[in-house]
Amino acid sequence: MASDYTLNELMIIEAARHIRDGETVFVGTGMPMVAAMLAQKTHARNMCFVVETGPISPEALPVPTSVSDPKAMHRAAKLGTLREVLGCLLQRGMVDVGFLGGAQIDHYGNINSTVIGDYQQPKVRFPGSGGANDIASLAKRVLVIAPHEKRRFPERCAYVTSPGYLDGPEGRKKAGLKSSYPDLTVVTDLAVMAVDKTDGRLKVSKLMPGVSFEKVRESTEFKVEAASSMGRVPVPRPDELRILREEVDPGREYLGKGD
C-alpha cells in the first residue's frame, strides 16, 4: 500500500484537501499551484484560483513553472493586474485562503524567504517576499506546503518575511493585522501542523500514514507538540492519485521522479 505513492504526492494530495469548494484561493508559485490545481480538478471544481500576476479564476494547464506562465492564465475569467488581485481582492478582504510555500517556517508559523544572517550582508540571500507577505498578512486562512526537513523548521525565523502568529496568540492583533486570528496550517510530507490559537504555536494535528510522532519531532528543530487530538491523514484515494499524475503534473515537473 505505502509504496503506491511517494511522500511528495501524499503531501500535495493532503494540502489540496484543505481547500473547500467555492473558496477564493490566492496561490503562490510552485507546489501551492500544483495542489490548488488538484483541488480544482477533484472536490473543489468551483474554487476561484487567483495568481499574483493578475489571472483571476483560471483553469490552469499542466503545469505552470511561473506565475507569469501562460499555463496559469488558461481560461481565466480575467487577466487583471497585480494591484487588482493583491489589492482589490486580497487586501479588500475577499480571499478565503492564502496558499504558500516556504523556505523556513518557525514555531509561530512565521515564514522566512528573505535572508539567513545579517539583513545588510546576509549569509544566504533567498528570493524575497514577492506576494507572500501580502498573502500571509491579509488572507482569512493561511495554508503552507513544504517538505519536512529539520533545518526548515527553526524555533524562530532569522527574518520574518511573512507573518504567522509573530510571537504569540495576540501577535497579529497587536501588530495591527486585520486578519488577526487566521487558521494557519502547514502541510508537510510527514505531518499536518496547525496553529493552536491559545499559544500561537504550530502543533501536530495529523500524522501522515505510516509516520510516527517521534519521527516528526526528530525532523523538527522547534519542540513541536501534539495537538490535543491528533489524527491521521487518510491514504490517497485512487482518483486523487490518478488525477494528480495524469491531469495535474503528467511530466512530473513538481512530483519528482520518485523517492
Place this chain on the structure above:
Amino acid sequence: MSEGQKRQNKLMTAEEAVRKFVSDGALVGMGGQSIGRSAMCIYHEMIRQRKKDLTLVGCNLSIPMDMMVGLGLVRRTECGTGNLERFGTTQSWRKAIEQGKLVNEDYSHLAMVTRFLGGEMGLPFMATQSLLGSDILAKKSSSTGKKHEIIDNPWNPGEKVVLLPSLNPDVSIIHAQKADETGNLIIEGFLAHEPEMIRASRAVIVSCEEVVSADEIRQFPERTTIPYVYVSAVVHQPWGGHPTSVYRCYAHDAEHMREYQKAAREGGPAFEAYMEKYLFSCANFDEYLEKVGGLRKLNRLRQEMAELL
C-alpha cells in the same frame, strides 16, 4: 515632473531610445515578471551602452536585472523578489547582496505596486494594511531613509495603516505586443504592476512585437492598455522579449534560461563569456536572436505558445 508626451512619431531604434531616455544614475522601472515579457532588447542596449549607477525597481526583478547587477552597473535594487521561480533565484543578485556589493531594499509586491500607485496619482505616499509585524517593515538597509510610517486611521482610532513613499521612475522599460508609432499600447495577457508603474514614470521606453496603425488603435480605443501620453519611445523589435515569454506570441525559452542561470551561478569567466557571446559581440538584438538559434528556434517557441492558447 513630466508634462505628458506629445502626439508625434516616436519610432526609433533601441540604441537611440536608450541614448535619449536612460542616463547614468537613473531610477529605472522594470516591467515584466519572472520568465514573462521582459523588454530584453532594450536592456541589451542599456548594457552595450554601459549605463551605470542604476537603481532598479519593480515587483519581481528577473534576468535583465541580474545581468546588469553581474556587470556591476547597478547601485541599488528595490523590489519584492529577485527570482526566476523554477529556474531559481537570480544568481548574480544573490551573490552581490551576500558579498555586500549591492544595496537591496525589500518590499512585498503589493507594497511596490502601492508605491507606484501613489506615484501615478501624483501623491507623495500611499497606504496599505499589508506588511504589519514583519521584518519588511522592521529592517532596512542603512542607505534607505525613512522606509515607512505607521499611523492610526484618523476615522477609526486604533486601526493601523502603513504609509509608503511613492515611487516615480525616471524611465520605465516595457515590452508590449502592439503599439502605434505615437506610443499607444496594447498589452495582452498578465499586466502585473505595469499600468501603475508606467503612469508613474517620467519617461517610458516600449519595445513591441508589432507596430499597428493609429486607425487600428483609435477604432477600438477601449482596447488600449496605455495611451501615448505616457510613452516616450517606441522600438519595433519582433522577438524582443526572448528568452522570456510574450503572451499570444511565443513561449519562454527554457533551454536558454538554464544556460543563463548556469553562467550566472558560476559567475566569473562563465558569466563574462555569456555576456561576450550574446551581448557585447552582437551589434543589435537581431544578431543575438541568430545566436540563440534563429528562426528555427523562435518558430518552435511560437508553436509552443500557440498550443497553449
